Amino acid sequence: MLFLLIGMTAAQSPANDGLTLSPAAAYLPLVKQCEAFTRATRKTKWKNVFQADLTQKVDLASLPAKSVNEHGVVQQTQPEGKPAICTFKVAAKKPGLLSIGPKVSGEMAVELVARTAGDIACDLSILLDGVGAGPGFQFGGYRNKRNMIWVDRALSSGSRARPWKTVNIANKKLITKGKWHKVRMELKGGFVRGYVDGKLIGKAPLTAKYDLKKRRQPMFYVWGSTAEIKSFNTYILTVQEVPDGDEAFARAFDGKSRQQVQQEIRELVQLLDHEQWTTREQAQQLLGRIGYLAESALRTVVTSGTAEQRYRARKLLGVTGEENSKRKATNSTAQTTARPVVIGNQANGEIRLRAIPIHAGDSE
Numbered sequence: 001m002l003f004l005l006i007g008m009t010a011a012q013s014p015a016n017d018g019l020t021l022s023p024a025a026a027y028l029p030l031v032k033q034c035e036a037f038t039r040a041t042r043k044t045k046w047k048n049v050f051q052a053d054l055t056q057k058v059d060l061a062s063l064p065a066k067s068v069n070e071h072g073v074v075q076q077t078q079p080e081g082k083p084a085i086c087t088f089k090v091a092a093k094k095p096g097l098l099s100i101g102p103k104v105s106g107e108m109a110v111e112l113v114a115r116t117a118g119d120i121a122c123d124l125s126i127l128l129d130g131v132g133a134g135p136g137f138q139f140g141g142y143r144n145k146r147n148m149i150w151v152d153r154a155l156s157s158g159s160r161a162r163p164w165k166t167v168n169i170a171n172k173k174l175i176t177k178g179k180w181h182k183v184r185m186e187l188k189g190g191f192v193r194g195y196v197d198g199k200l201i202g203k204a205p206l207t208a209k210y211d212l213k214k215r216r217q218p219m220f221y222v223w224g225s226t227a228e229i230k231s232f233n234t235y236i237l238t239v240q241e242v243p244d245g246d247e248a249f250a251r252a253f254d255g256k257s258r259q260q261v262q263q264e265i266r267e268l269v270q271l272l273d274h275e276q277w278t279t280r281e282q283a284q285q286l287l288g289r290i291g292y293l294a295e296s297a298l299r300t301v302v303t304s305g306t307a308e309q310r311y312r313a314r315k316l317l318g319v320t321g322e323e324n325s326k327r328k329a330t331n332s333t334a335q336t337t338a339r340p341v342v343i344g345n346q347a348n349g350e351i352r353l354r355a356i357p358i359h360a361g362d363s364e
Contacts, residue, residue: 024282027268030261034290037252041242046109050101050234054086065100065232068130072096072222087117089226096222097130100232103215107237110218111184116140118226121175125221126185134216135206137185137194138166140175141223147171149192149204169194169202180230187212188237262297265290269297273308284312 052063057078060066065086067074071094078084090096110126121144128134136150147169173196175181184195193203218234220227253261268290271283287294298313305313 022276022279022282023274024268024271024279024286027264027283027286030264030268031286031289033253034261034293037249037293038291040248040252043240043242045238045240046235047238048233048235049104050232052100052232054229054231055083057084060086063100065098068097068099068219069095072098074098086229087226088220088222088229089118090222090224093224095131096224097127098220098222099217100220101218101234103217104234104236105215106212107188108218109184109186109188109235109237110233111182111235112220112232113180113182113230114220114227115180116175116177116225117228120144120225121177122225123221123223124175124181124183124227126183127219127221128187128216130217130219131221135185135187135192135210136221137183137192138221139181139183139194139196144175147173147194147201149194149202151192151204151206167202167204171201173199173201261293265294266297266300269294269301269305269309269313272301272312273306280308280312284316287316 052058052065054076057076060074060076065074067088072088072090074086074088076084076086088096088098110128112124112126114124116122116124121140123138123141125136125138125141127136127138127150132150134150138146138148138150141148148166149169151165151167182195182197186193186195187206191203191205194201218232220229220232249258250256265287268283268286271279272287274280274283287298295317298317301309302313302317
């Protein structure tokens with residue numbers, strides 16, 4: 001995954017994608033052409049990697065499906081001639097976590113169909129690794145009064161790490177007692193998205209330090225209530241490569257040759273060591289949007305560029321090294337005021353700029 005921090009200033013304009021007027025802004029047309037070419041030649045698809053139909057009698061231990069603390073009990077019964085019922089009963093005023101299926105990494109989606117079966121409607125939620133341990137979508141939290149997105153752990157304060165940050169969702173859709181709800185959490189494109197009954201109700205961006213490579217455990221979260229579960233599915237995002245023939249390339253780049261495009265990309269790479277910090281940041285942002293088409297030029301400066309170019313190219317390529325772990329941003333003030341952007345560079349090849357502000361309750 002690609003990570004970067006981008007400084008934003010008052011001189012930005014929607015007409016130039018929020019970039020300040022700098023040498024980097026001149027390459028915005030190139031960037032948009034690269035994005036169009038990537039969209040035309042790389043198609044994403046969700047692949048189901050775990051599926052549990054809990055209306056059929058199964059061995060819960062073999063799924064595996066288990067309560068991860070003493071507050072919850074999971075069991076499955078099957079009345080004669082009727083579908084099986086999987087119940088997760090949580091003690092009053094206690095958090096219950098049900099771990100289901102294997103750990104997964106990368107861009108993923110977790111989806112379940114469940115309903116509240118107890119007296120209290122509170123949480124039909126999906127978390128990764130547990131409460132405060134990873135991203136998540138909290139549906140019907142706080143006794144069914146609010147919905148939230150869990151995005152990332154806040155920066156540490158002194159010797160104590162703050163809990164994971166939550167973002168309230170403006171959408172007022174809540175749990176209807178007794179109704180089966182389809183709840184889905186997506187981790188895609190640097191965002192956590194929450195869906196209920198097929199509709200997006202909110203999303204929020206992860207911070208740049210989130211590690212997509214880390215394997216995480218999908219969990220069903222219920223607070224102080226009883227829930228019944230029909231199904232639980234986990235998906236990962238895959239990419240289908242489409243042949244990038246000369247015709248598609250010429251159409252995306254208005255007849256420019258591959259050599260011409262690579263030369264323009266190399267010129268943009270040189271701006272990673274521009275005298276102005278804002279220009280360096282914007283060049284890094286644009287190269288992140290260009291994605292895999294910039295890989296060759298970035299790898300060249302990793303071995304032969306200046307220290308600043310090597311640092312920024314390594315960040316974009318996701319390359320780790322002693323230089324990266326020790327070096328600080330050259331502009332400390334800008335570093336503290338920068339807003340995080342996440343660029344996705346999965347093994348599946350999806351590379352795309354991710355928007356910066358938090359959006360709650362908007363549509364795709």
